[in-house]
Amino acid sequence: MSPLLEVRDLQVRFPLAREGWTPWAPRRFxxxxxxxxxxxxxxxxxxxxxxxxxxxxxxxxxxxxxxPVEAGSIHFRGRELAGAGAKDWQSLRSAIQxxxxxxxxxLDPRMSIGQAIAEPLQAQRPQLGTxxxxxxxxxxxxxxxxxxxxxxxxxxxxxxxQCQRVGIARALIVxxxxxxxxxxxxxxxxxxxxxxxxxxxxxxxxDGLAMLFIAHxxxxxxxxxxxxxxxxxxxxxxxxxxxKLFGQPAHPYTEALLAAAPIPDPRSARAANRPALSGELxxxxxxxxxxxxxxxxxxxEAACSVGIPAPLGQPQAWAACIKPxxxxxxxxxx
Numbered sequence: 001m002s003p004l005l006e007v008r009d010l011q012v013r014f015p016l017a018r019e020g021w022t023p024w025a026p027r028r029f030x031x032x033x034x035x036x037x038x039x040x041x042x043x044x045x046x047x048x049x050x051x052x053x054x055x056x057x058x059x060x061x062x063x064x065x066x067x068p069v070e071a072g073s074i075h076f077r078g079r080e081l082a083g084a085g086a087k088d089w090q091s092l093r094s095a096i097q098x099x100x101x102x103x104x105x106x107l108d109p110r111m112s113i114g115q116a117i118a119e120p121l122q123a124q125r126p127q128l129g130t131x132x133x134x135x136x137x138x139x140x141x142x143x144x145x146x147x148x149x150x151x152x153x154x155x156x157x158x159x160x161x162q163c164q165r166v167g168i169a170r171a172l173i174v175x176x177x178x179x180x181x182x183x184x185x186x187x188x189x190x191x192x193x194x195x196x197x198x199x200x201x202x203x204x205x206x207d208g209l210a211m212l213f214i215a216h217x218x219x220x221x222x223x224x225x226x227x228x229x230x231x232x233x234x235x236x237x238x239x240x241x242x243x244k245l246f247g248q249p250a251h252p253y254t255e256a257l258l259a260a261a262p263i264p265d266p267r268s269a270r271a272a273n274r275p276a277l278s279g280e281l282x283x284x285x286x287x288x289x290x291x292x293x294x295x296x297x298x299x300x301e302a303a304c305s306v307g308i309p310a311p312l313g314q315p316q317a318w319a320a321c322i323k324p325x326x327x328x329x330x331x332x333x334x
Contacts, residue, residue: 002078004210005040005063005178010072010082012055012062012234016285030284032058034234035072035308042177045204045211047225047242049218049257053281055234056214057101060182063212064098065089076178094124097171101183103163107155114151117141117169124174136173144169144199161192165199172203179204180212185220197224218261222246227316230254233284233292235308240317250319253277253293291321299323 012033018025033055040046048056061067063074065084074081076096081088097120100106107116118137121128128136138148144165155163164184171179181200185193201224204211215221221228221242228245230238230253238251249255256277279296282288288295294304303322311318319325 003039004042004077006075007036007038008073010036010059010062010074011070012058012067013070028285031234031287032284033062036236038229040210040212042210043208045213045225047213047215047221047228048231049215049221049228050231051281052216053284054231056231057182060098060180060212060214064096064180094174095176096178096180097174097176098180098182099167099171099184101186103160103167103187104155106167107163109155112152112154113146113166116166117173120170121173140169140173160188161196164188164196168199176209178210178212182214186217193220200224218257230257233282233287235292236320237293238319244317250324251321252297252299
């Protein structure tokens with residue numbers, strides 16, 4: 001069976017001002033996404049993790065048509081989305097929806113909560129009458145935990161967690177097949193994070209949603225994801241099933257991310273003795289040659305600067321490293 005979403009060698013660049021005043025001065029680009037490939041099946045959750053600035057959100061926005069695609073392909077149900085026009089996207093908006101990082105900024109302050117939830121349904125299902133829309137809004141609000149008596153209130157009257165529940169309701173009211181979540185709990189308190197994550201998992205299991213979940217909190221990823229794609233400076237470093245990646249990381253960058261995650265028990269933290277990641281993220285305008293992680297990698301060799309390492313391993317478990325720790329040394333398509 002073909003995957004619901006298939007991305008091949010996706011590239012996203014953003015142009016910068018020219019270095020000089022003359023029109024022939026070289027133009028510079030921010031290399032946000034450089035050759036990312038991934039697959040996602042119906043009902044599955046793929047998490048994308050990495051440091052801030054690694055291209056996670058740029059990738060998500062490209063998948064939903066908010067960022068222009070420089071090169072590569074995006075197939076949803078076998079239909080090419082890279083370079084699709086506004087009319088093509090209009091027919092797909094109900095199938096692909098997104099939950100944004102900032103719950104308050106993603107809502108129109110001039111709309112009541114009820115109007116905000118109803119807006120996507122009115123745009124995508126214009127044949128529905130007023131009563132049918134109201135009934136669906138009430139049902140969806142109840143499902144995500146927003147009391148019906150609060151639907152006439154406005155976003156500024158709600159907490160961050162309540163606003164994110166409204167954002168989830170907006171995304172789900174048109175019954176999508178793919179839900180893209182761009183760090184949906186990073187701005188919330190820890191207790192509220194758990195509630196939102198449990199809500200997303202419950203809805204996914206009931207509706208059979210495919211979910212692309214972007215995060216930098218590895219504890220969140222482990223709670224929710226089936227597979228994990230690790231990104232660094234626009235490139236894929238490692239891809240593996242969740243338990244395999246957390247138990248036996250194959251790429252030095254993945255190991256460094258796990259080492260940076262806090263351990264609640266001080267004794268366990270001291271016993272772990274894991275190496276921390278040092279140095280700053282290089283500029284995406286002029287990324288390092290070869291392996292982009294080599295300038296911070298404790299195991300870097302001269303060969304790491306020669307060429308971009310190919311993904312080695314198996315289709316569902318690979319690492320883009322010349323010496324991956326666990327996977328057999330054979331090339332595989334990510």
